[in-house]
Amino acid sequence: MRKRRDSLSSVVAKDIAERIGSGEYAVGDKLPIEAQLGDTYNVSRTVVREAIAHLRSEGLVESRQGVGVFVSGQNGTILKLSSDKVGELDEILEILELRLGVEVEASGLAAQRRSDAELLIIMEIIEESSDLAKFTENPREMDFAFHMAIAEATGNSYMPRFLSFIGPVIIPRSQLIHATVPELTREYLAKMNDEHRRIADAIARRDVLDAREAMRFHLVGSLERYRKLKTG
Structure with a gap:
């Protein structure tokens, strides 16, 4: 699928x-x-x-x-990832650290600036991923769509460009996902969706501080899982 x-x-x-x-x-x-x-x-x-x-x-x-x-009148992006590195564990760790520095602030900006239409898109993705059977089929795509929707809601045109740039590695390769979570269990996906929902709810309330903290909690959890995988 x-x-x-x-x-x-x-x-x-x-x-x-x-x-x-x-x-x-x-x-x-x-x-x-x-x-x-x-x-x-x-x-x-x-x-x-x-x-x-x-x-x-x-x-x-x-x-x-x-x-x-x-x-756009552009012919390509300024930033490019090396295709031979995409999905490597070291690069995933670096990208997650970079995302922490950007997406925490992005969540705060989204809470401050989002429109009703942008919030609706975020909430539609949350509801779609609440169907765990559907989430199991497309975990990477649905996760990326959620983070991209937040980037779009920041009012900063470079935020979605940034996520597009790191798109190939924003969600790690399936073999690394399964290395950290041997089975994409309903419990694991439900936890991920709960974390997404906390971020979305804070954005809906226009609670800038809680939106930032919720995103930080979400990304730090992923970062710690991959650090443990590297140290074995």
């Missing part, structure tokens, strides 16, 4: 990229909203978000706070 989800988002991203390349979507044009793209490609909003995240990481589109997604 995960392979199919990856394939669907790649197909959508490729088609949109081709439309941009052909001039159907010109620089400065606004892309259709998520619901319209979902109908066009007969996919869920989660798949659309993954496709847009990929296009953003390639510098083809950019998000504008409260307005939408637009075709």
Whole structure:
């Protein structure tokens, strides 16, 4: 199922990229909203978000706070990950440390600045991942969608660009996930969703301090699990 989800988002991203390349979507044009793209490609909003995240990481589109997604004049991102390192344990630890420095503040900004529409997206992802059967099928994609939705709600256009940049390693490879959690049990996924919900609830209340603390707790837990894996 995960392979199919990856394939669907790649197909959508490729088609949109081709439309941009052909001039159907010109620089400065606004892309259709998520619901319209979902109908066009007969996919869920989660798949659309993954496709847009990929296009953003390639510098083809950019998000504008409260307005939408637009075709960018850029030809690519400034930052790139080395493909031969993606998913290595040392790099995952470094990325998690980097995320702590960025996403804790991002949660606070989201609590301070989010719109009702942006909060709705965050809460929709929470509700979708509450279906543990669905969460088990796509844990990496749904986790990434949650963090990206918070980045979009910060009002800082570089926050989603940052997550797009580290997208390949924001959620570690499946073999490392299973090394830290031998089985993606319902209990483990429920705990992850509870941590996400605490972050989302703080953002909903516009509680900046609690949003930051909830995100810190969430990311530190992941960081400690991978540090233990490295020390064996």
